Amino acid sequence: MTTESIPDLAPTTAPSPEDRSYDYDLLVIGSGPGGQKAAIAAAKLGRRVCVVERKHMVGGVCVNTGTIPSKTLREAVMYLTGMAQRDVYGASYRVKADITVQDLLARTQHVIGREVEVVRAQLLRNHVDLVSGTARFVDPHTVQVTGDSGAGDALITAATFVIATGTSPARPAAVEFGPRVVDSDGVIELEKVPSSMVVAGAGVIGIEYASMFAALGTRVTVVDKRPALLEFCDPEVVESLKFHLRDLAVSFRLGEEVASVEANANGTVTTLSSGKRIPAETVMYSAGRQGQTASLDLAAAGLEADSRGRIEVGHHYRTKVPHIYAVGDVIGFPALAATSMDQGRIAAYDAFGEPVRDLTALQPIGIYTIPEISYCGRTEAELTADSVPFETGVSRYRELARGQIVGDSYGMLKLLVHSDTKELLGVHLFGTGATDLVHIGQAIMGCGGTVDYLVDTVINYPTLSEAYKVAALDVTNKLRAVERFGA
Numbered sequence: 227m228t229t230e231s232i233p234d235l236a237p238t239t240a241p242s243p244e245d246r247s248y249d250y251d252l253l254v255i256g257s258g259p260g261g262q263k264a265a266i267a268a269a270k271l272g273r274r275v276c277v278v279e280r281k282h283m284v285g286g287v288c289v290n291t292g293t294i295p296s297k298t299l300r301e302a303v304m305y306l307t308g309m310a311q312r313d314v315y316g317a318s319y320r321v322k323a324d325i326t327v328q329d330l331l332a333r334t335q336h337v338i339g340r341e342v343e344v345v346r347a348q349l350l351r352n353h354v355d356l357v358s359g360t361a362r363f364v365d366p367h368t369v370q371v372t373g374d375s376g377a378g379d380a381l382i383t384a385a386t387f388v389i390a391t392g393t394s395p396a397r398p399a400a401v402e403f404g405p406r407v408v409d410s411d412g413v414i415e416l417e418k419v420p421s422s423m424v425v426a427g428a429g430v431i432g433i434e435y436a437s438m439f440a441a442l443g444t445r446v447t448v449v450d451k452r453p454a455l456l457e458f459c460d461p462e463v464v465e466s467l468k469f470h471l472r473d474l475a476v477s478f479r480l481g482e483e484v485a486s487v488e489a490n491a492n493g494t495v496t497t498l499s500s501g502k503r504i505p506a507e508t509v510m511y512s513a514g515r516q517g518q519t520a521s522l523d524l525a526a527a528g529l530e531a532d533s534r535g536r537i538e539v540g541h542h543y544r545t546k547v548p549h550i551y552a553v554g555d556v557i558g559f560p561a562l563a564a565t566s567m568d569q570g571r572i573a574a575y576d577a578f579g580e581p582v583r584d585l586t587a588l589q590p591i592g593i594y595t596i597p598e599i600s601y602c603g604r605t606e607a608e609l610t611a612d613s614v615p616f617e618t619g620v621s622r623y624r625e626l627a628r629g630q631i632v633g634d635s636y637g638m639l640k641l642l643v644h645s646d647t648k649e650l651l652g653v654h655l656f657g658t659g660a661t662d663l664v665h666i667g668q669a670i671m672g673c674g675g676t677v678d679y680l681v682d683t684v685i686n687y688p689t690l691s692e693a694y695k696v697a698a699l700d701v702t703n704k705l706r707a708v709e710r711f712g713a
């Protein structure tokens with residue numbers, strides 16, 4: 227939550243590096259992407275930095291329960307099911323016939339372990355102290371750290387603070403969670419791949435896990451109270467995703483609310499507000515997240531959180547208490563790992579008077595469904611609402627040599643181009659490599675480039691990047707046709 231109401235204070239309120247009146251120049255609470263980058267940025271400025279994190283959570287939600295486990299699980303699913311190769315070797319192609327949770331977890335645990343080591347090593351070599359435990363404010367310059375091992379509490383003082391405590395899954399009071407009813411933390415600890423599953427809440431988390439389980443052969447029913455899926459994305463792309471998921475036996479119950487979930491030893495029954503009852507072996511709840519601020523005693527620091535546990539910040543992520551910053555998921559939208567990292571870096575620079583630029587408005591979105599989705603810039607609906615004249619250019623992977631080689635016949639790239647200036651306004655991708663490929667379009671848009679750049683640029687062959695060239699020529703042909711027909 228960023229707001230204009232918090233004053234943009236400058237210059238820094240932090241003491242000089244020589245001032246030793248506090249234990250640290252910066253104390254960071256939480257070691258997820260936001261906290262890590264804040265700590266390292268401050269350490270690079272020669273500051274004395276400490277990070278407080280729970281023993282089993284080094285690397286944050288990102289490494290332990292969120293981004294990294296889910297994306298590694300997806301990779302394991304893609305490999306073991308042979309999903310990406312079925313266009314080439316046939317619909318019955320599998321790398322392994324009976325995929326167990328152990329098969330999937332082997333890869334996930336390996337990657338998590340390595341990532342935790344990377345985080346520890348980076349903090350260590352930058353001389354950042356990592357203190358194990360849960361932090362709670364005692365006053366605006368002091369936290370009490372309760373050790374995980376039951377060791378006594380420690381009081382640590384600091385001149386400045388970055389709160390990067392992230393979020394945890396929101397758990398409705400009416401739903402009893404257990405072995406059969408899990409949230410996104412519990413789904414990576416299931417004992418077996420369920421034969422059927424209800425996914426309650428089709429945000430990004432819900433739809434990514436729905437894709438993975440559907441690929442594993444689970445019969446998935448997706449329920450969401452919103453009438454449309456991923457409504458911020460290009461509707462054509464979302465339609466393609468739904469087509470693919472339906473092909474994997476996913477059912478959609480959109481515009482429907484989960485009223486209650488009953489679980490027993492045999493399975494679960496999810497009741498919707500419309501009265502429908504859906505039986506399934508497992509239910510995964512992914513109906514939003516809650517800021518992890520309850521344990522912080524924010525009032526002792528002069529702060530408060532909203533009803534969803536989020537902290538309000540102003541320019542450069544400063545809270546209303548000038549020496550305390552908040553970054554990452556705990557401040558709300560967009561709640562992404564990459565954004566959190568940059569917010570952490572910017573907050574640390576601001577705290578210590580280092581000149582820093584704001585993030586550019588052009589933010590990429592990457593959704594790791596099967597197949598994956600990515601976009602950057604404007605959507606057709608936004609441009610139409612703003613009366614911006616535009617033309618589209620489309621490239622289908624099935625017409626690219628690399629698309630045939632990798633066996634992706636469904637992928638597509640769509641460019642949105644200003645009809646008069648030829649400026650690139652948006653890029654939307656669906657299919658193999660979408661989350662990487664989007665950055666070509668982002669770079670062109672970031673530099674104010676036009677579609678002519680793509681027309682005049684030679685692109686390696688055979689690559690999926692060639693989709694940009696094909697789509698650019700498509701737009702240009704359409705624009706030329708308007709001129710020709712108009713004349």
Ligand SMILES: Cc1cc2nc3c(=O)[nH]c(=O)nc-3n(C[C@H](O)[C@H](O)[C@H](O)COP(=O)(O)OP(=O)(O)OC[C@H]3O[C@@H](n4cnc5c(N)ncnc54)[C@H](O)[C@@H]3O)c2cc1C
Pocket residue numbers: 255256257258259260261278279280283284285286287288289291292293294296297359360361362390391392393410431518521522553554555556561562563564566594
């Ligand atoms: C299932 C899932 C999949 C995701 N996939 C993606 C993705 O593909 N791409 C993407 O960009 N983002 C993804 N995200 C979001 C991404 O994980 C977050 O945006 C990112 O982790 C937020 O970073 P953060 O800095 O806010 O800290 P977090 O990673 O949220 O970590 C916060 C840390 O603070 C610690 N903490 C909390 N309170 C205290 C306290 N009082 N004392 C000490 N420590 C404390 C916690 O233990 C935790 O380790 C996903 C999230 C989930 C849940």
Ligand SMILES: NC(=O)c1ccc[n+]([C@@H]2O[C@H](COP(=O)([O-])OP(=O)(O)OC[C@H]3O[C@@H](n4cnc5c(N)ncnc54)[C@H](O)[C@@H]3O)[C@@H](O)[C@H]2O)c1
Pocket residue numbers: 426427428429430431432434449450451452482483484485512513514515560561562592593594
């Ligand atoms: N690839 C990525 O970038 C990625 C992946 C996963 C998560 N994330 C981040 O994590 C955040 C949280 O994701 P999320 O999916 O948990 O939250 P969300 O708030 O985006 O989605 C929750 C969904 O649950 C629905 N819902 C809530 N209560 C319901 C009910 N009773 N019945 C039916 N539907 C209900 C809502 O309508 C909403 O669509 C995202 O906003 C995103 O920033 C990002």
